Amino acid sequence: MFSAMFFITGITTPFLPVWFESRGFSVAEIGALAILPQLVRSIAAPVVGFEADRNQAHRALVITCTAVGLAAWLLMWSTSSFALALAAMAMVAISQTAWPLVETVAMAGVRVLGHDYGRMRLWGSAAFVVANLLAGWLAGWLGVASIIGLIVTGAVISFSMSLLMPPMMASDLVPRRRLALADARALLKMREMQLVLLSAGAVQGAHGMFYAYGTLHWQAQGIATQWFGALWAIGLAAEIALFFWSSEVVRRVGAAELMVVGPALSVFRWLMMALDPSLIFLLPLQLLHGLTFGTSHIGAMHMLIKIAPVDRAATAQALYAVVQTLGTVTATALSARLYPVAGGQTYLAMAAMATIALAAAVAVLRTVRRQYELA
Numbered sequence: 001m002f003s004a005m006f007f008i009t010g011i012t013t014p015f016l017p018v019w020f021e022s023r024g025f026s027v028a029e030i031g032a033l034a035i036l037p038q039l040v041r042s043i044a045a046p047v048v049g050f051e052a053d054r055n056q057a058h059r060a061l062v063i064t065c066t067a068v069g070l071a072a073w074l075l076m077w078s079t080s081s082f083a084l085a086l087a088a089m090a091m092v093a094i095s096q097t098a099w100p101l102v103e104t105v106a107m108a109g110v111r112v113l114g115h116d117y118g119r120m121r122l123w124g125s126a127a128f129v130v131a132n133l134l135a136g137w138l139a140g141w142l143g144v145a146s147i148i149g150l151i152v153t154g155a156v157i158s159f160s161m162s163l164l165m166p167p168m169m170a171s172d173l174v175p176r177r178r179l180a181l182a183d184a185r186a187l188l189k190m191r192e193m194q195l196v197l198l199s200a201g202a203v204q205g206a207h208g209m210f211y212a213y214g215t216l217h218w219q220a221q222g223i224a225t226q227w228f229g230a231l232w233a234i235g236l237a238a239e240i241a242l243f244f245w246s247s248e249v250v251r252r253v254g255a256a257e258l259m260v261v262g263p264a265l266s267v268f269r270w271l272m273m274a275l276d277p278s279l280i281f282l283l284p285l286q287l288l289h290g291l292t293f294g295t296s297h298i299g300a301m302h303m304l305i306k307i308a309p310v311d312r313a314a315t316a317q318a319l320y321a322v323v324q325t326l327g328t329v330t331a332t333a334l335s336a337r338l339y340p341v342a343g344g345q346t347y348l349a350m351a352a353m354a355t356i357a358l359a360a361a362v363a364v365l366r367t368v369r370r371q372y373e374l375a
Helices: 002-022 027-055 058-078 082-095 098-113 117-142 144-162 169-173 181-189 191-205 208-221 226-244 246-253 255-273 279-287 294-307 310-374
Strands: none
Touching: 002 027, 002 098, 002 117, 002 144, 027 058, 027 082, 027 098, 027 181, 027 310, 058 082, 058 098, 058 144, 098 117, 098 294, 098 310, 117 144, 117 226, 117 246, 117 294, 181 191, 181 310, 191 255, 191 294, 191 310, 208 226, 208 310, 226 246, 226 279, 226 294, 246 255, 246 294, 255 279, 255 294, 255 310, 294 310
């Protein structure tokens, strides 16, 4: 399921704006089509997560969401209307609310059966790389217009895999009390939850400048184009390696401690990037991507299953997905303002976001250690 979901994003992340352009959409229309899913997902994800928890319907909603995604991409393939494209992208956003539900089922396997989360999740990163390369080859061979067929293929695979997903076994271990909205509000009022969400949103958002303008800035620095793919691949390879050994890393280091490591390294990474490092320094800095993203994500995932009640696991995952989106949107909007005038020094703003994440993560760690002492 992770492979199927990330196969689609491996195509859409680099190529969807280019495909929109090939369909005749203007720059302003492409911007609207890019922003709309983030806004819709921010609203829809907590609602879908809460309904999954309340009705014990995690698997059923994953199937429904992936079916909506398949319908959305088929609609997108068949139209050149901006209004219908907007509707399709809103449907895509709803389909993406399946992601936190899949994470919830995966983490239930970790909690109940002792599964290794990292060795499930790494297949998502690997599929992203494969899809990226495959889409690039297809676009070069048949033209950019052809990649929509590859996206639809990914949507068919995603829907098919959803039919094979297991139910939430952990639901058998908790009372089947029907949740109320007050339960969701209580979850959000927990200090530990607030700190985890703040840290996660800020540290993942701090990647916004890199995702939006990183490659463009390498080009402006005079880095040879043929190195761009290699630099991205180094970061993804480090991410996959961390996921492969994540269970051992969590056991040896600790989930709360990993939440501190990620932002600390993120502050260092973005400060160094603000200095416009040459290629020889960019190579090791890209290796840090596996840590600035990976340790923060793995630490947060394991902290969520520690602090969120089992009956609200999907709601917690949905909130985590929302803060990541909001953090990235905030950082991207800030970078769009700063990059034209500040260039690479825009990374200093990302370092500031990472510092906020670090402070919140340290507070999480202190809270956890205090609980251990009381225990």
